[in-house]
Structure formats: C-alpha cells, structure tokens
Amino acid sequence: MPKISVGRDQDDRDEHGLKGTGIIGKHLVGEKEEAHQANPIYFDLARPHVMGVFGKRGTGKSYSMGTIAEELQTSDISHNLSTIIIDPMGIYWSMKRPNDRSINILEDWDLKPNGFDAQVYIPKGKASEFEEQDMPYDDTFTLKPGELTAQEWAMAFNIDISSERGILLERVISKLQENYGTDYRIEHIIKGVRNFDFSEEVQEGLVNRFTAAQNWGVFGEESSIDKFTTRGELSIVDVSAFSGASSGWSVRALIVALLAKRILRRRMTARRIEEIDEMQNISENEMPITWMLIDEAHEFLPAEGETPASKPLLRWVKIGREPGVSLVLATQQPAKLHPNALSQCDIVLSHRLTAKQDIDSLGEIMQTYMRHDLKHYIDALPDKPGTGLVLDDNSERIYPIQMRPRKSWHAGGTPDAFD
Numbered sequence: 001m002p003k004i005s006v007g008r009d010q011d012d013r014d015e016h017g018l019k020g021t022g023i024i025g026k027h028l029v030g031e032k033e034e035a036h037q038a039n040p041i042y043f044d045l046a047r048p049h050v051m052g053v054f055g056k057r058g059t060g061k062s063y064s065m066g067t068i069a070e071e072l073q074t075s076d077i078s079h080n081l082s083t084i085i086i087d088p089m090g091i092y093w094s095m096k097r098p099n100d101r102s103i104n105i106l107e108d109w110d111l112k113p114n115g116f117d118a119q120v121y122i123p124k125g126k127a128s129e130f131e132e133q134d135m136p137y138d139d140t141f142t143l144k145p146g147e148l149t150a151q152e153w154a155m156a157f158n159i160d161i162s163s164e165r166g167i168l169l170e171r172v173i174s175k176l177q178e179n180y181g182t183d184y185r186i187e188h189i190i191k192g193v194r195n196f197d198f199s200e201e202v203q204e205g206l207v208n209r210f211t212a213a214q215n216w217g218v219f220g221e222e223s224s225i226d227k228f229t230t231r232g233e234l235s236i237v238d239v240s241a242f243s244g245a246s247s248g249w250s251v252r253a254l255i256v257a258l259l260a261k262r263i264l265r266r267r268m269t270a271r272r273i274e275e276i277d278e279m280q281n282i283s284e285n286e287m288p289i290t291w292m293l294i295d296e297a298h299e300f301l302p303a304e305g306e307t308p309a310s311k312p313l314l315r316w317v318k319i320g321r322e323p324g325v326s327l328v329l330a331t332q333q334p335a336k337l338h339p340n341a342l343s344q345c346d347i348v349l350s351h352r353l354t355a356k357q358d359i360d361s362l363g364e365i366m367q368t369y370m371r372h373d374l375k376h377y378i379d380a381l382p383d384k385p386g387t388g389l390v391l392d393d394n395s396e397r398i399y400p401i402q403m404r405p406r407k408s409w410h411a412g413g414t415p416d417a418f419d
C-alpha cells in the first residue's frame with residue numbers, strides 16, 4: 001500500500017521518499033459516524049505550495065494551521081525553512097506551551113504534548129499595551145514609511161488614487177522618493193503635503209490620515225522584519241493589537257504587504273545564488289524557503305476590493321514557485337477569497353462547509369476531477385472537530401481526513417459560560 005503524501009509529485013516521491021514531509025492527520029475511511037481512522041496522511045513541506053484552509057466557524061482552521069506550523073518546525077528539513085504566521089486574532093502565542101489538556105488524545109496518536117520555540121513579534125508602539133495587560137511577546141518590529149508606495153498608502157487610507165487627495169499623495173511621495181530615496185518619515189510626508197498647492201481641505205484630509213497613521217504604533221526608522229525569516233524559526237506576527245481601530249485591517253494589510261514584497265525579493269536573489277551554488281555542488285540555501293501562514297486571509301486578499309497586501313500576495317501566488325515561497329490561506333468562506341488565489345491552490349484542506357456558494361468555489365478549484373463527488377464527500381464527513389477533506393492537485397485526489405491533535409496549546413478554542 002503506497003503511503004498517502006499530498007502535495008508531493010512522483011519525482012520527489014521516487015527521489016526523496018517521505019523526507020521533508022510531515023504527518024498532518026489520518027485518512028478517514030467510511031461514512032459519518034462509521035468512519036474510522038486509517039493510514040497517516042503525509043504532507044509535503046519541501047516544495048512551494050499555495051494552500052487553502054477552509055471551513056465554517058469553529059471547524060478547526062486555525063487549529064490545523066498550527067498543526068502545519070508544528071510539522072514545519074519538527075521536520076527533517078526544518079533548518080532549510082522559516083515559518084511566519086500572520087496572527088490577526090492573537091491566538092498563536094500559546095504554541096510555546098505544551099498541549100497538556102489533550103494528553104490522552106495525543107497518546108492515542110503516539111504523540112506527546114510539546115511547546116515550540118516560537119518568536120512572538122508585536123508592533124513596537126504596542127509594547128506598553130502588551131505589558132500592561134501581561135501579554136507575553138518576544139520582540140517588536142517596525143515598518144519604514146519610505147518603503148510604502150503611494151498606491152499602498154491610498155489603499156490603506158481608502159483614498160481613490162485619481163481623486164484630488166490621491167493625486168496630492170502621489171506627488172508628495174514621488175517628490176520625497178526623488179529627494180531622499182526611502183529615507184523619510186511620516187513628519188516629512190505631512191510637511192510635504194502642506195508644501196503643494198492644493199486646497200486646504202484636500203491637504204488637511206491627508207494630514208489627518210497621516211497623523212492617525214503615526215499613532216498606529218508600527219512605523220519606525222527601519223523595517224525590522226527581516227528577522228521573521230530566520231532559518232529554522234517560527235515567527236508569530238501578532239497583529240491583533242489593531243482590532244480597536246477602524247483602520248485595523250488596513251494597518252495589518254500594510255504589514256503583510258511589506259513583508260511579502262521583501263521576502264519575495266530576498267528569495268529571488270537567494271535563488272539566483274543557489275542556482276550558482278548548485279552548479280558548483282554547494283547545497284545549503286542562502287535564505288530559507290519561507291512559508292507564510294495567514295489566518296483570516298480574506299481580509300488581506302479579498303475577492304472584492306483591494307488591500308495593500310493584495311498585489312504582493314497575488315505575486316506570491318503567481319510566481320512563488322520559482323523563488324520558493326509558500327502560502328497557506330485560512331478563511332471561513334473560500335468565496336470571499338480572491339479568485340486568482342483560489343484557483344492557484346494546489347492543496348486544499350476543507351473542514352465542514354455548508355453554504356452553497358462556498359462549496360461551489362471549492363468545486364471550481366477542482367477543475368477536472370471529483371468535482372461531482374464533492375458534495376457527497378462533504379456529507380459523509382463525521383461531525384467532529386478536525387475532520388475535513390484534503391484536495392490534492394498533484395495526485396488529483398480527495399482524501400477525507402481527521403487532522404491530528406496539536407502538540408502545542410491552541411488558544412483559539414470556543415469559550416463557554418458554564419463555569
């Protein structure tokens with residue numbers, strides 16, 4: 001019986017066997033409550049993928065994303081990988097703790113609770129907030145305003161780039177870039193806005209927005225985000241602190257935008273060096289292959305409208321295979337995720353879905369195979385947390401799965417009012 005390994009093509013199977021894979025769960029055989037757990041399902045970690053993680057509220061998306069991160073951390077190729085979790089809910093810090101409350105279930109799987117050496121990063125300006133509330137973190141980060149384009153600012157501020165305000169913004173930014181490259185601060189942008197000959201109303205509208213941006217607590221002298229891609233490390237980028245602000249998702253998207261652009265650029269350079277090394281038989285890669293796991297991904301890469309992160313993430317989706325970047329996108333509703341991202345998913349983990357439009361979008365991904373059986377597969381899933389379907393484009397197969405229990409603590413559980 002050949003082992004089930006999703007995301008791995010035949011050549012890699014022949015050459016590497018199961019090296020660079022992780023076990024994410026077990027194949028479910030049978031229907032509904034009769035279903036039983038059969039063979040382990042291995043998951044390819046060595047090649048770049050675009051993966052979708054879907055499912056209704058509380059069906060296990062965030063939990064499963066944590067499982068994938070655990071596998072990335074413990075695999076035999078971890079030293080060549082770096083993993084970043086974009087955490088809009090502030091739930092992944094608990095991966096540092098062992099999952100002691102599931103010790104019995106873990107035993108059934110021959111696993112033990114285990115905390116991970118994750119690095120939790122928060123925006124620098126939010127440090128005192130975290131400290132006041134006794135919330136643990138490891139380090140802070142900042143973004144450099146000069147690295148953002150006028151378009152990205154416009155999207156973050158919800159300004160039409162062809163409006164008066166948009167035109168002024170464009171002029172100010174291009175003037176600053178011309179004079180200082182990327183070495184300017186928000187104060188300079190504000191000063192610049194007032195130097196151009198636009199109506200006061202237009203100017204002040206922009207000034208207000210940039211003044212607000214100064215209070216986001218995320219801008220600084222440099223973009224200190226390269227540390228997120230340290231070899232072998234799991235970085236949790238906690239962007240939950242913006243949840244109160246109306247601009248919350250815009251700030252988060254700016255962070256993801258800069259991160260995605262930088263990583264791609266650095267991986268592209270690294271890839272070139274690696275190719276040369278490969279020719280000379282040196283094999284250590286220059287910059288680790290990067291996995292970015294984004295929870296609530298529809299907020300960054302929505303089907304309707306555009307965020308600052310849309311373009312950079314679509315570039316990952318489109319050309320990420322060659323430089324070697326992987327993306328895992330979790331969302332309740334696949335129909336709300338940008339169709340180009342959806343159609344490029346080569347692995348999908350779908351927990352329970354019921355809305356027709358979501359099942360239809362899932363069917364869309366599976367262009368050629370098994371499309372008609374999808375509904376049947378979904379209906380046959382036992383109603384238990386962590387069950388789902390894995391759709392593997394490589395083998396063109398669907399596997400019902402029970403995702404494995406987490407070794408590390410999952411903080412995203414459903415609270416109750418019983419006690």
Ligand SMILES: Nc1ncnc2c1ncn2[C@@H]1O[C@H](COP(=O)(O)OP(=O)(O)OP(=O)(O)O)[C@@H](O)[C@H]1O
Nearest residue numbers: 057058059060061062063385386403404412413414
């Ligand atoms: N593989 C699993 N094994 C055991 N329990 C699980 C598994 N997956 C999920 N659960 C349970 O289901 C709960 C909800 O999971 P999770 O927080 O991942 O939901 P979600 O799909 O991300 O929901 P939301 O859309 O609200 O973010 C978890 O707290 C956990 O108790």
Ligand SMILES: [Mg+2]
Nearest residue numbers: 061062063412
């Ligand atoms: Mg979740």
